[in-house]
Amino acid sequence: MRNNFIKSLIVVMCLCAFGVQAADKLKMELQSDGMYIDNVNVEILQRIYDDFGYTDFVTNDRAIPSIFLESMPEDFDKIKNKNIRNRLFIRIMAPLVLKVNEEIILERGKVIKLKQDVEEKGKLSPEQKKELEALAKKYDVFTRMEGKERSDILIRGLLLKVDQIAPALLIAAAVAESNWGTAYEVKQGNALYKLKDWFTNKGIKPLGEDDDSYRIRAYPNLLSAIRDYALKLNSDVNFQHMWVARAQLRDHNQTLKGRTTVNGMVLGSPLENYAGLLNYILTFYDLVNIDETHLKNVSFAED
Numbered sequence: 688m689r690n691n692f693i694k695s696l697i698v699v700m701c702l703c704a705f706g707v708q709a710a711d712k713l714k715m716e717l718q719s720d721g722m723y724i725d726n727v728n729v730e731i732l733q734r735i736y737d738d739f740g741y742t743d744f745v746t747n748d749r750a751i752p753s754i755f756l757e758s759m760p761e762d763f764d765k766i767k768n769k770n771i772r773n774r775l776f777i778r779i780m781a782p783l784v785l786k787v788n789e790e791i792i793l794e795r796g797k798v799i800k801l802k803q804d805v806e807e808k809g810k811l812s813p814e815q816k817k818e819l820e821a822l823a824k825k826y827d828v829f830t831r832m833e834g835k836e837r838s839d840i841l842i843r844g845l846l847l848k849v850d851q852i853a854p855a856l857l858i859a860a861a862v863a864e865s866n867w868g869t870a871y872e873v874k875q876g877n878a879l880y881k882l883k884d885w886f887t888n889k890g891i892k893p894l895g896e897d898d899d900s901y902r903i904r905a906y907p908n909l910l911s912a913i914r915d916y917a918l919k920l921n922s923d924v925n926f927q928h929m930w931v932a933r934a935q936l937r938d939h940n941q942t943l944k945g946r947t948t949v950n951g952m953v954l955g956s957p958l959e960n961y962a963g964l965l966n967y968i969l970t971f972y973d974l975v976n977i978d979e980t981h982l983k984n985v986s987f988a989e990d
Contacts, residue, residue, distance in 0.1 A: 714757075721753025721782070722985050725908075729760045729775070736778065739985055744777045745976045750983035751781050757908040758877055764869040776868045777858060777972065779909075784857040785982045787913045791851055791921070798822065798845045805838050822849070827922040847930050848921045850937070855945030855974035856952070857913060859965040863958060876905025880916040925954040944978045945969045 712726040724735070736742065739752045756779050766772035801819055805811060811819060819841055823829070828844035830837055861879040865872070872878035875891045882904045884890055890902025906912040920926050929951025936943055946969055953962045969975060 717985070721755050721786070721982070723755050723757060725757035727756070727760050728762050729766060732756075732760050732779075733775070741778065743774070744781045744980075745973065746980065748983075749980045751785060751977075751980050752985045753786070753982045754782055754985060755786065755910060756783070757910075759868050759873055759909070764874075769867075772869075773862075773867050773972070776862070777974070777977075779868070780858045780861055781854065781977050781980065782982060783909055783913055784852075784854040784977075785980065786910065787857070787917050788851045788854060789982065790914070791849065791917065794822070795846075795849045798842060798849055801838075802842045802846070805835065805842065810835060811838055819845075825918070825922070827924075847934055850921070850930075850933055851943055852917050852920055853943050853945040853948050854977045854980070855969050856948060856965065857917065858974055858977065859945060859949075859968040860916070860952070860955065861913075862968050863961070863964055864956065872903045876903070877907070877909050877912045878903050878905060879909065879912045880919075882915060882919065920955075926951055928953075942979060944975050946975055 713731065714723075714725040716723045724732070727735075735754065736752075739754065741752050741754065744751070759779070763772070763775075766775070797818065801811060801815055804815060816838070819838060822845055823841045826845055826848045828841050828848065830840040830844075832840055861868070864870075864880045865878070868879070870878075870881070871894055872881055872891050878891060883901045884904050885901045887902055890905050892899075893901070893903060904915065906915065920929065929948045932948050932951055933943060936947060941947075946966065949962050949966050949969065951962075952965055955961050955965075958964060
């Protein structure tokens with residue numbers, strides 16, 4: 688029988704609901720798109736991964752199980768072996784970044800449908816115009832033109848911006864910004880990329896800094912942090928070189944990979960030689976393998 692450890696955990700969690708004290712903080716929920724887990728420690732997470740055969744981020748079938756952590760394991764920063772810790776961090780991140788990319792592709796599909804309707808019908812319905820304007824606002828696409836010309840310009844700009852980001856690149860950036868998920872800001876508010884909000888008291892106050900003019904953006908879960916960073920990469924003009932490189936790969940039906948878009952990250956962080964640092968992480972840990980993976984469903988199937 689597969690998933691014996693998972694099933695035993697469910698029994699324990701049910702007992703907890705009736706007052707039996709064991710694994711009382713662990714949360715697991717199997718939804719239509721995958722399993723969501725929170726308040727887990729490293730040992731239990733490793734056993735869950737093992738139960739689904741997720742022993743490494745490099746898999747024979749290039750399929751990553753849809754297991755989504757809400758936050759980093761409570762004792763993650765206590766792992767002494769850095770290699771074990773780092774590879775576990777990659778395994779945690781892989782399904783999350785793949786899910787965010789799936790969401791982006793669904794949004795891109797909406798833009799493509801709007802483009803097709805403009806070409807076939809010559810105009811958009813009021814509802815479609817509202818949808819187009821909302822997407823343009825989200826991705827910071829702007830024009831003063833009106834009518835069909837406005838729709839054409841907005842759609843063209845959105846097709847350049849609303850597209851996948853190499854999964855390896857999203858992971859490498861999280862590695863660099865969060866020190867492999869061990870940073871104070873990650874524990875305080877899932878701030879994997881330490882995005883800043885200026886002139887506010889809302890968020891995480893940076894440690895050891897006299898500058899009180901900004902806060903680190905906090906998130907309810909890791910997925911929200913990755914979504915926000917992906918939106919930054921897809922909307923901020925500083926990453927225009929990445930958009931162009933990505934579009935060229937798409938035009939030639941080539942796989943989007945971190946190494947081919949990493950140079951577009953030159954202005955992505957105040958860290959010195961940021962693009963070079965990301966390229967080193969991509970290479971040393973063979974993260975480019977993740978660029979060719981996809982999510983697979985998880986279930987409690989029996990042999």
